[in-house]
Amino acid sequence: MITFPVRFRVRQIGIDGNTMGSSRILLCEEPGAFLVGKTDDADVPLTGDAVSRRHMSIVLSAEDVRVRDEGSTNGTYVNGTRVAEQVLEVGDQVSIPGWLLELLAPAESAASATRIAGVEVDASLVSRLVITDDDAPPPSRRTFPEMEFAGKDIVGIEALRASGHPVEEVKFCAVGGGLGSFVWVDHLRCYGISASDIRAIGTEEVCYRTYQRYCKNSQIPDHERLRSNSLSRPDNIWGFPGYALREVGKGIGVKGIFQVFGEPTLSESYTPRAGDVFDSLDVEAKRIGWSEMFVKAQVLGLRKTSDGRYAVAYKLWGGEAQGEARNRYVIADVVHLATGYPATRFVDDFQTFITNHPDSRAQVANAYEPHDQMYIEAERRGGPVQVVVRGRGIVASRIIQRLHEARAKNPDIRILHSMRTPIGARDGAVFRKARRLVRNNVEIQPFNWPKSCWGGDLRVEYERAGEEDRGVMLSQLGGTTTAERSDWIAIAERGAEEGWYRPVYGNISDLQPLPSPGPEQPDGVQVSINTVEGNEEVLNADYLIDCTGLIADIRRSPFLADLLDTYHLPRNHGYRVTDQGPQKGGPTGLRCTNDFEIEGLRNNQGRVYAAGTITTGGPYLAVDSFLGLQYSAIRSVDHLVTERIHKVRNLGPLRSFGGWTKWMVGARP
Amino acid sequence: MIPTLAGRLQTRLFLFLFIGVPVTLAFVFVLAGWKFDYDIAMPFLLFLVTITGLGLLLDPIYIFIQTTRWDRDWPFAYQFFFSWVEFGIVFAVARAGLIPWLPVSVEGQPAPLVDFSSSAAIGLATLHFACVFIPSFLALLGPMQAIFVRWRFKGGQFGKL
Numbered sequence: 001m002i003t004f005p006v007r008f009r010v011r012q013i014g015i016d017g018n019t020m021g022s023s024r025i026l027l028c029e030e031p032g033a034f035l036v037g038k039t040d041d042a043d044v045p046l047t048g049d050a051v052s053r054r055h056m057s058i059v060l061s062a063e064d065v066r067v068r069d070e071g072s073t074n075g076t077y078v079n080g081t082r083v084a085e086q087v088l089e090v091g092d093q094v095s096i097p098g099w100l101l102e103l104l105a106p107a108e109s110a111a112s113a114t115r116i117a118g119v120e121v122d123a124s125l126v127s128r129l130v131i132t133d134d135d136a137p138p139p140s141r142r143t144f145p146e147m148e149f150a151g152k153d154i155v156g157i158e159a160l161r162a163s164g165h166p167v168e169e170v171k172f173c174a175v176g177g178g179l180g181s182f183v184w185v186d187h188l189r190c191y192g193i194s195a196s197d198i199r200a201i202g203t204e205e206v207c208y209r210t211y212q213r214y215c216k217n218s219q220i221p222d223h224e225r226l227r228s229n230s231l232s233r234p235d236n237i238w239g240f241p242g243y244a245l246r247e248v249g250k251g252i253g254v255k256g257i258f259q260v261f262g263e264p265t266l267s268e269s270y271t272p273r274a275g276d277v278f279d280s281l282d283v284e285a286k287r288i289g290w291s292e293m294f295v296k297a298q299v300l301g302l303r304k305t306s307d308g309r310y311a312v313a314y315k316l317w318g319g320e321a322q323g324e325a326r327n328r329y330v331i332a333d334v335v336h337l338a339t340g341y342p343a344t345r346f347v348d349d350f351q352t353f354i355t356n357h358p359d360s361r362a363q364v365a366n367a368y369e370p371h372d373q374m375y376i377e378a379e380r381r382g383g384p385v386q387v388v389v390r391g392r393g394i395v396a397s398r399i400i401q402r403l404h405e406a407r408a409k410n411p412d413i414r415i416l417h418s419m420r421t422p423i424g425a426r427d428g429a430v431f432r433k434a435r436r437l438v439r440n441n442v443e444i445q446p447f448n449w450p451k452s453c454w455g456g457d458l459r460v461e462y463e464r465a466g467e468e469d470r471g472v473m474l475s476q477l478g479g480t481t482t483a484e485r486s487d488w489i490a491i492a493e494r495g496a497e498e499g500w501y502r503p504v505y506g507n508i509s510d511l512q513p514l515p516s517p518g519p520e521q522p523d524g525v526q527v528s529i530n531t532v533e534g535n536e537e538v539l540n541a542d543y544l545i546d547c548t549g550l551i552a553d554i555r556r557s558p559f560l561a562d563l564l565d566t567y568h569l570p571r572n573h574g575y576r577v578t579d580q581g582p583q584k585g586g587p588t589g590l591r592c593t594n595d596f597e598i599e600g601l602r603n604n605q606g607r608v609y610a611a612g613t614i615t616t617g618g619p620y621l622a623v624d625s626f627l628g629l630q631y632s633a634i635r636s637v638d639h640l641v642t643e644r645i646h647k648v649r650n651l652g653p654l655r656s657f658g659g660w661t662k663w664m665v666g667a668r669p
Numbered sequence: 670m671i672p673t674l675a676g677r678l679q680t681r682l683f684l685f686l687f688i689g690v691p692v693t694l695a696f697v698f699v700l701a702g703w704k705f706d707y708d709i710a711m712p713f714l715l716f717l718v719t720i721t722g723l724g725l726l727l728d729p730i731y732i733f734i735q736t737t738r739w740d741r742d743w744p745f746a747y748q749f750f751f752s753w754v755e756f757g758i759v760f761a762v763a764r765a766g767l768i769p770w771l772p773v774s775v776e777g778q779p780a781p782l783v784d785f786s787s788s789a790a791i792g793l794a795t796l797h798f799a800c801v802f803i804p805s806f807l808a809l810l811g812p813m814q815a816i817f818v819r820w821r822f823k824g825g826q827f828g829k830l
Contacts, residue, residue, distance in 0.1 A: 231811060231821070238818055240811030260810075262746045434739040445739070452741035455822040456671030457732075631822055635830055638819075642829075653816045660815040 003106035005029045006065055008058075010046075011100045019100065026101070034058045036096070037070070038358070049358035050074045050097030064322075065103060067094050073361055073369075080342075080558035081203060081298050089323070091143060097355075144327040145301045145313030153566050154603075155303045155311055157331060166328045170199045171646065173312055173332035175299050175559075177202010178210050180338025180612035182281070183234050183629040186288055187637045189669045190237050190659045191651050195289040199330055201297050201314050207290065208281050210340060215274050218367045218395045218547075219402040222275030227394055227447060227483055230260050230270050232627040234277070235284035237634070238660050239627075243272035246280070268484060269446040277626075287668060297328075301562055302335065308604030310335045333646055336636065337590075337598070338611040338629075341550065342557035350546050353511040360513035363525040367395045367547040374543050375402060379409035381522070388527050388539055390418040390508065391547035392442045393480040397488045399545055400501070404491045407500065415495060416539055417503045421532055431476050437484070440492045441503060445481035453477065453621040454628070463594055463619050471575025472582050474621060504539065506531035514540055554589065554614050564590075569600040572617030589616035589623075595639035596632045605645045609636035670743045670809065672735075676825025677728040680813075683827070684805040685721045692801045693717055700793075712783035713797055715770050720759045720798070727755065749806060756798045760785070 008026040011019045026044060028034060034043035037055040046055070052072035059066045068085040069076040077095045078086045088094070094101040148155055148163050160167050172188055174181035181200045188198060204210055212222075220226065230242035241249075244256030259270035285291070297314040305311050309331050316326040346354075346366050354361055365371035378385045389399055400415055407413045419441060428436035428443050437444040452458040462473050482488070495501025506529040514524035527539040554560045554571075563569060574585035592598050592610050596619070601608035611632040613624045622628040640648040651659065662669055672680070697710040731751065735741050763771040763785040772781035784790060814821050819830050 231814070238814045239821060240814045242811060245811075260745065261749070263744060264740060264742070265744050266746050428739075431739070433737045434741070436739045450740045450742075452671040452735075452824075454671065456741050456824045457673045457735075458741060459822070460673060460824070634819060634822070638829060651818055656818045657816050 002060065002062055002065060004031075004060075006060055007104040007106070008094075009102045009104055011102075013095070013098055013100055025104075028058065028060055031060045031062060033068075034060070035070070037072075046096070046099050048098035049355040051099070051358070055096050056094075064088075072096065079298065079300070080556075086317075089144075091146075144315070144324075145329070148311075148329075149301050149303050149313060153304060154306050156306045157311075160305075160311055160329050160331070163329075164324075166325070167331060168199070168328070169331045171197040171333045172199070172336070173310070173330055173334070174198070174200040174336045174338065175202075175302070175312060176200075176336075176338040176340060176612075177204060177207065177294065177296075178338060178340050178612075179207055179234055179626075180340065180629050180632075181336065182207035182285070182290065183237075183626075184336045184338065184609075184611060184633040184636065185290070185293060186235070186284060187237055187630075187633040188648075189288040190663075191637055191641075192649050192655075192669070195292050198293045199295055199332070200290070200293050201295045201299050201312065201330070203296065203298055203317055205291075205294065205296055206282075207285065208278050212274070212278060214368055217370050219398050220274055222273070222278065224274060224398075225271040226274050226277065228271055228277070228626055229447065230256065230272065232625065232630070233280065234626045234629060235280040236663060237630060238656070238663070239630070240660075243276060243280075244270050246276065247272075250276075264446045264451075264484070268486065271483070283666070287663070287666060289668065295330075299339075299559055301559065302601075302608075303566070304601070304603040304606065305331060309333050309606050310601075310603065310608065333606055334640065335601075335606075335608045336611065337560075337608065337614065339557055339560065339614060341552045341613055342554055342560065347546065347548050347551070349508060349511060350548075357513045360523060360525060363513070363523055363542065364511070364544045364546065366550070367391075367399055367545055368550055371545065374545070375406050377522075378403075378413055378543065379406045381410060382412075384412040384414065385410060385543070386414050386416060386524075386539070386541040388416045388418055388525075388541040388544045389547060390544065391480070391549070392417075392419045392482065393547060393549065394448075394482045395549070396547035397442075397482045397485070399547055400491060401488060404495070413500065415501045416541065417492075417501065418508060418527065418529060418539075419503060419505055420507060422503070422505050429476065429479055436481070439484060439489055443479065443481045444484045446483055447622075448481065448625065449622045450477055454625075454631070459620070462621055467573070468575060468582050468584075471573065471584070471617070472577055474617065475575055475577050477621065504529055504531070504537060506537065509536070511544070552613055552616070560590070560614065563601075567600045569598065572615075574617060589618055590614050592618050594619040594635070596636045597639060607640070607643075607646075609639075611636070670745060670748060671741065671824055672732075672743055673824030673826065674728060674732045676823060677731065678725060679827055680809070680820075680825040681721060681724050681728065684808065685717065688805045688808065689717050689721065689801050690714070692804065693797065696797050696800050708782050712772055712781075712785075716759065716763065716785075716794065716797070717801060719763070719768060719771065720755050723759055724755050727751070745806075745810065748809065752802055752806065756795075756802075760791075760794055764790070
């Protein structure tokens with residue numbers, strides 16, 4: 001039962017992530033739905049450029065308090081996880097860009113409900129923001145899992161049981177529930193671990209859902225091809241037979257086999273279709289019993305236990321359980337962290353633009369956010385449409401291809417391709433005796449790292465190198481590249497010839513909204529570029545699509561930030577190569593051993609491993625790839641075998657072949 | 670393929686032992702009329718040993734070529750091509766009578782049972798090498814990984830990571 005008035009503390013968040021200004025209290029006296037947003041008729045008007053007009057609703061009933069995203073551009077987050085609709089509990093933090101709303105405990109008495117920190121609040125301001133003085137009530141702590149976890153780095157099992165929350169014990173627990181978790185669990189299962197010993201916790205029932213969303217947004221629908229190898233199969237720990245052979249079996253064609261034979265020198269590299277990868281993951285999920293192991297929940301925290309294991313606190317999403325019954329603990333001997341990209345951040349000038357000019361939000365998009373509307377509008381509009389595409393990576397290539405497709409419906413679409421500098425045919429990155437190929441001012445590489453980073457001599461060399469040498473290799477071998485695809489090359493060449501594609505070189509110095517030239521005319525965006533020749537070129541465009549990628553900062557995940565702080569975990573660092581030698585840059589991923597163990601979390605016999613993008617800068621370059629996830633999985637599971645304390649049996653040639661045979665016939669491992 | 674030097678050497682020896690030798694024995698068994706004939710088997714085995722030995726010597730050169738490639742990889746097509754180059758070199762040198770342990774006919778002496786300088790030898794040696802090469806090459810395309818699950822991450826080496 002909900003006690004009215006329901007109270008939220010509302011705080012404004014500055015660009016640095018800290019709270020600013022005074023706290024306010026939002027009082028909601030009766031059930032109903034209250035719209036939060038920038039529109040004038042919002043019940044709770046919040047300003048801010050990244051706030052949508054109709055951003056979210058607070059829905060109050062006698063049973064629960066919930067938030068519902070109203071299709072906002074920048075999303076609604078509960079405790080750091082993006083949600084569509086979510087039931088709240090006291091202490092939950094709802095964030096939308098620039099604002100933090102915290103559900104407070106019910107007031108002790110009717111009289112004190114309208115008294116906040118001793119200040120009498122006008123009760124007529126029900127469901128409106130009420131400004132209190134700076135002396136707002138002390139921050140209420142969430143009771144779960146803070147009651148057991150806060151301020152402790154080791155917790156006792158008895159204390160967890162005494163808390164009244166359900167406590168379950170398993171051997172292995174995968175935190176994340178995405179592709180990284182799936183690949184690790186797949187290895188455990190193929191090494192002979194029973195499904196009943198494993199729990200995987202995540203907020204998406206389908207392991208590839210988040211990945212698929214990024215693909216769709218960056219214009220790779222299921223029938224398009226990914227940038228991945230035939231033998232990099234996240235659904236098959238052996239990687240054989242590859243996707244190319246699978247296509248032959250499914251009657252799609254034999255072209256892939258010849259591509260694999262000649263790639264990357266004599267033919268374009270083979271890449272699998274997104275939909276085929278997802279279909280094969282579905283099959284493997286069924287085979288290993290993913291649904292039996294999977295728990296749909298949000299992981300809130302992790303602590304060492306006094307008996308050499310780990311307590312993982314999570315909150316069930318959906319399902320039958322209500323209220324406090326949704327808050328649970330699982331105790332595990334071995335934990336695997338693969339939480340993927342935390343809340344992502346745009347590049348600075350793009351972020352500044354959308355913050356300062358929210359009305360022009362529809363004119364600009366990052367390639368990883370949903371922006372299909374742009375293509376639809378550009379196709380529908382008769383007459384010229386200018387689109388600035390920024391960046392030269394694989395995503396930019398695909399976006400340009402999508403615009404090229406749109407030209408079939410509106411031949412007046414023109415593409416301005418903004419790149420920082422031209423790259424001549426002999427200006428590609430150099431690593432010792434080798435130089436990277438350049439085509440049309442873009443560096444060419446089949447995959448996002450040189451191939452031998454996955455399993456050749458560069459993998460060995462990188463793993464053996466010290467921190468600084470690793471940083472140098474990372475910066476020399478990394479960088480923005482695209483794949484050599486004849487259709488992409490043809491688009492750039494034909495477009496330049498026919499005048500609908502033009503590269504523009506220089507730094508973007510300013511982004512400004514371009515007011516509509518007349519009624520019924522759409523708005524635009526003005527892009528100023530300091531060209532390499534030293535001139536300023538001003539592009540009046542209809543749309544800007546930023547393909548420079550996303551910045552991942554693991555501290556932006558509340559779960560990882562809590563772990564970093566509680567156990568003082570070290571992080572990897574980026575390095576820049578300068579004339580004075582390598583310069584240490586900002587922190588990147590979680591520091592882990594060559595076996596992907598997070599040493600700072602070792603707890604007697606307990607082990608914690610990590611995988612994926614949160615280990616960037618660690619023992620392997622291509623952590624954020626299908627094959628990289630398999631590499632880290634096999635390293636960590638092999639480590640469990642070597643240590644002989646968790647009864648994981650080695651996967652030698654005979655057992656490996658036996659397991660593979662089971663895979664081939666679709667038998668449960 | 671993204672082999673390392675150790676991986677190349679180990680995989681080459683493995684394929685020689687577990688595909689090359691058995692296939693050669695089967696080949697000469699059929700050739701000799703469904704019976705084992707030591708005198709026919711030996712020249713073919715030695716021929717294969719010579720190719721493998723030459724390959725082991727050439728492997729460092731292949732690795733050097735890899736370092737000049739940005740991806741430091743070795744396309745399957747190269748593997749295919751250079752396997753036949755190795756065969757061609759050994760066969761040509763054997764034909765010239767320059768490899769003492771591979772028999773050629775010498776004037777004034779009785780012709781050996783297997784004569785690498787004879788015209789029939791071209792077809793026979795090519796057939797033999799094809800029988801060894803095809804399964805070895807196919808094994809590299811993936812089946813090796815089904816047995817040695819870490820092999821692909823170790824650039825063709827065996828053992829743990």
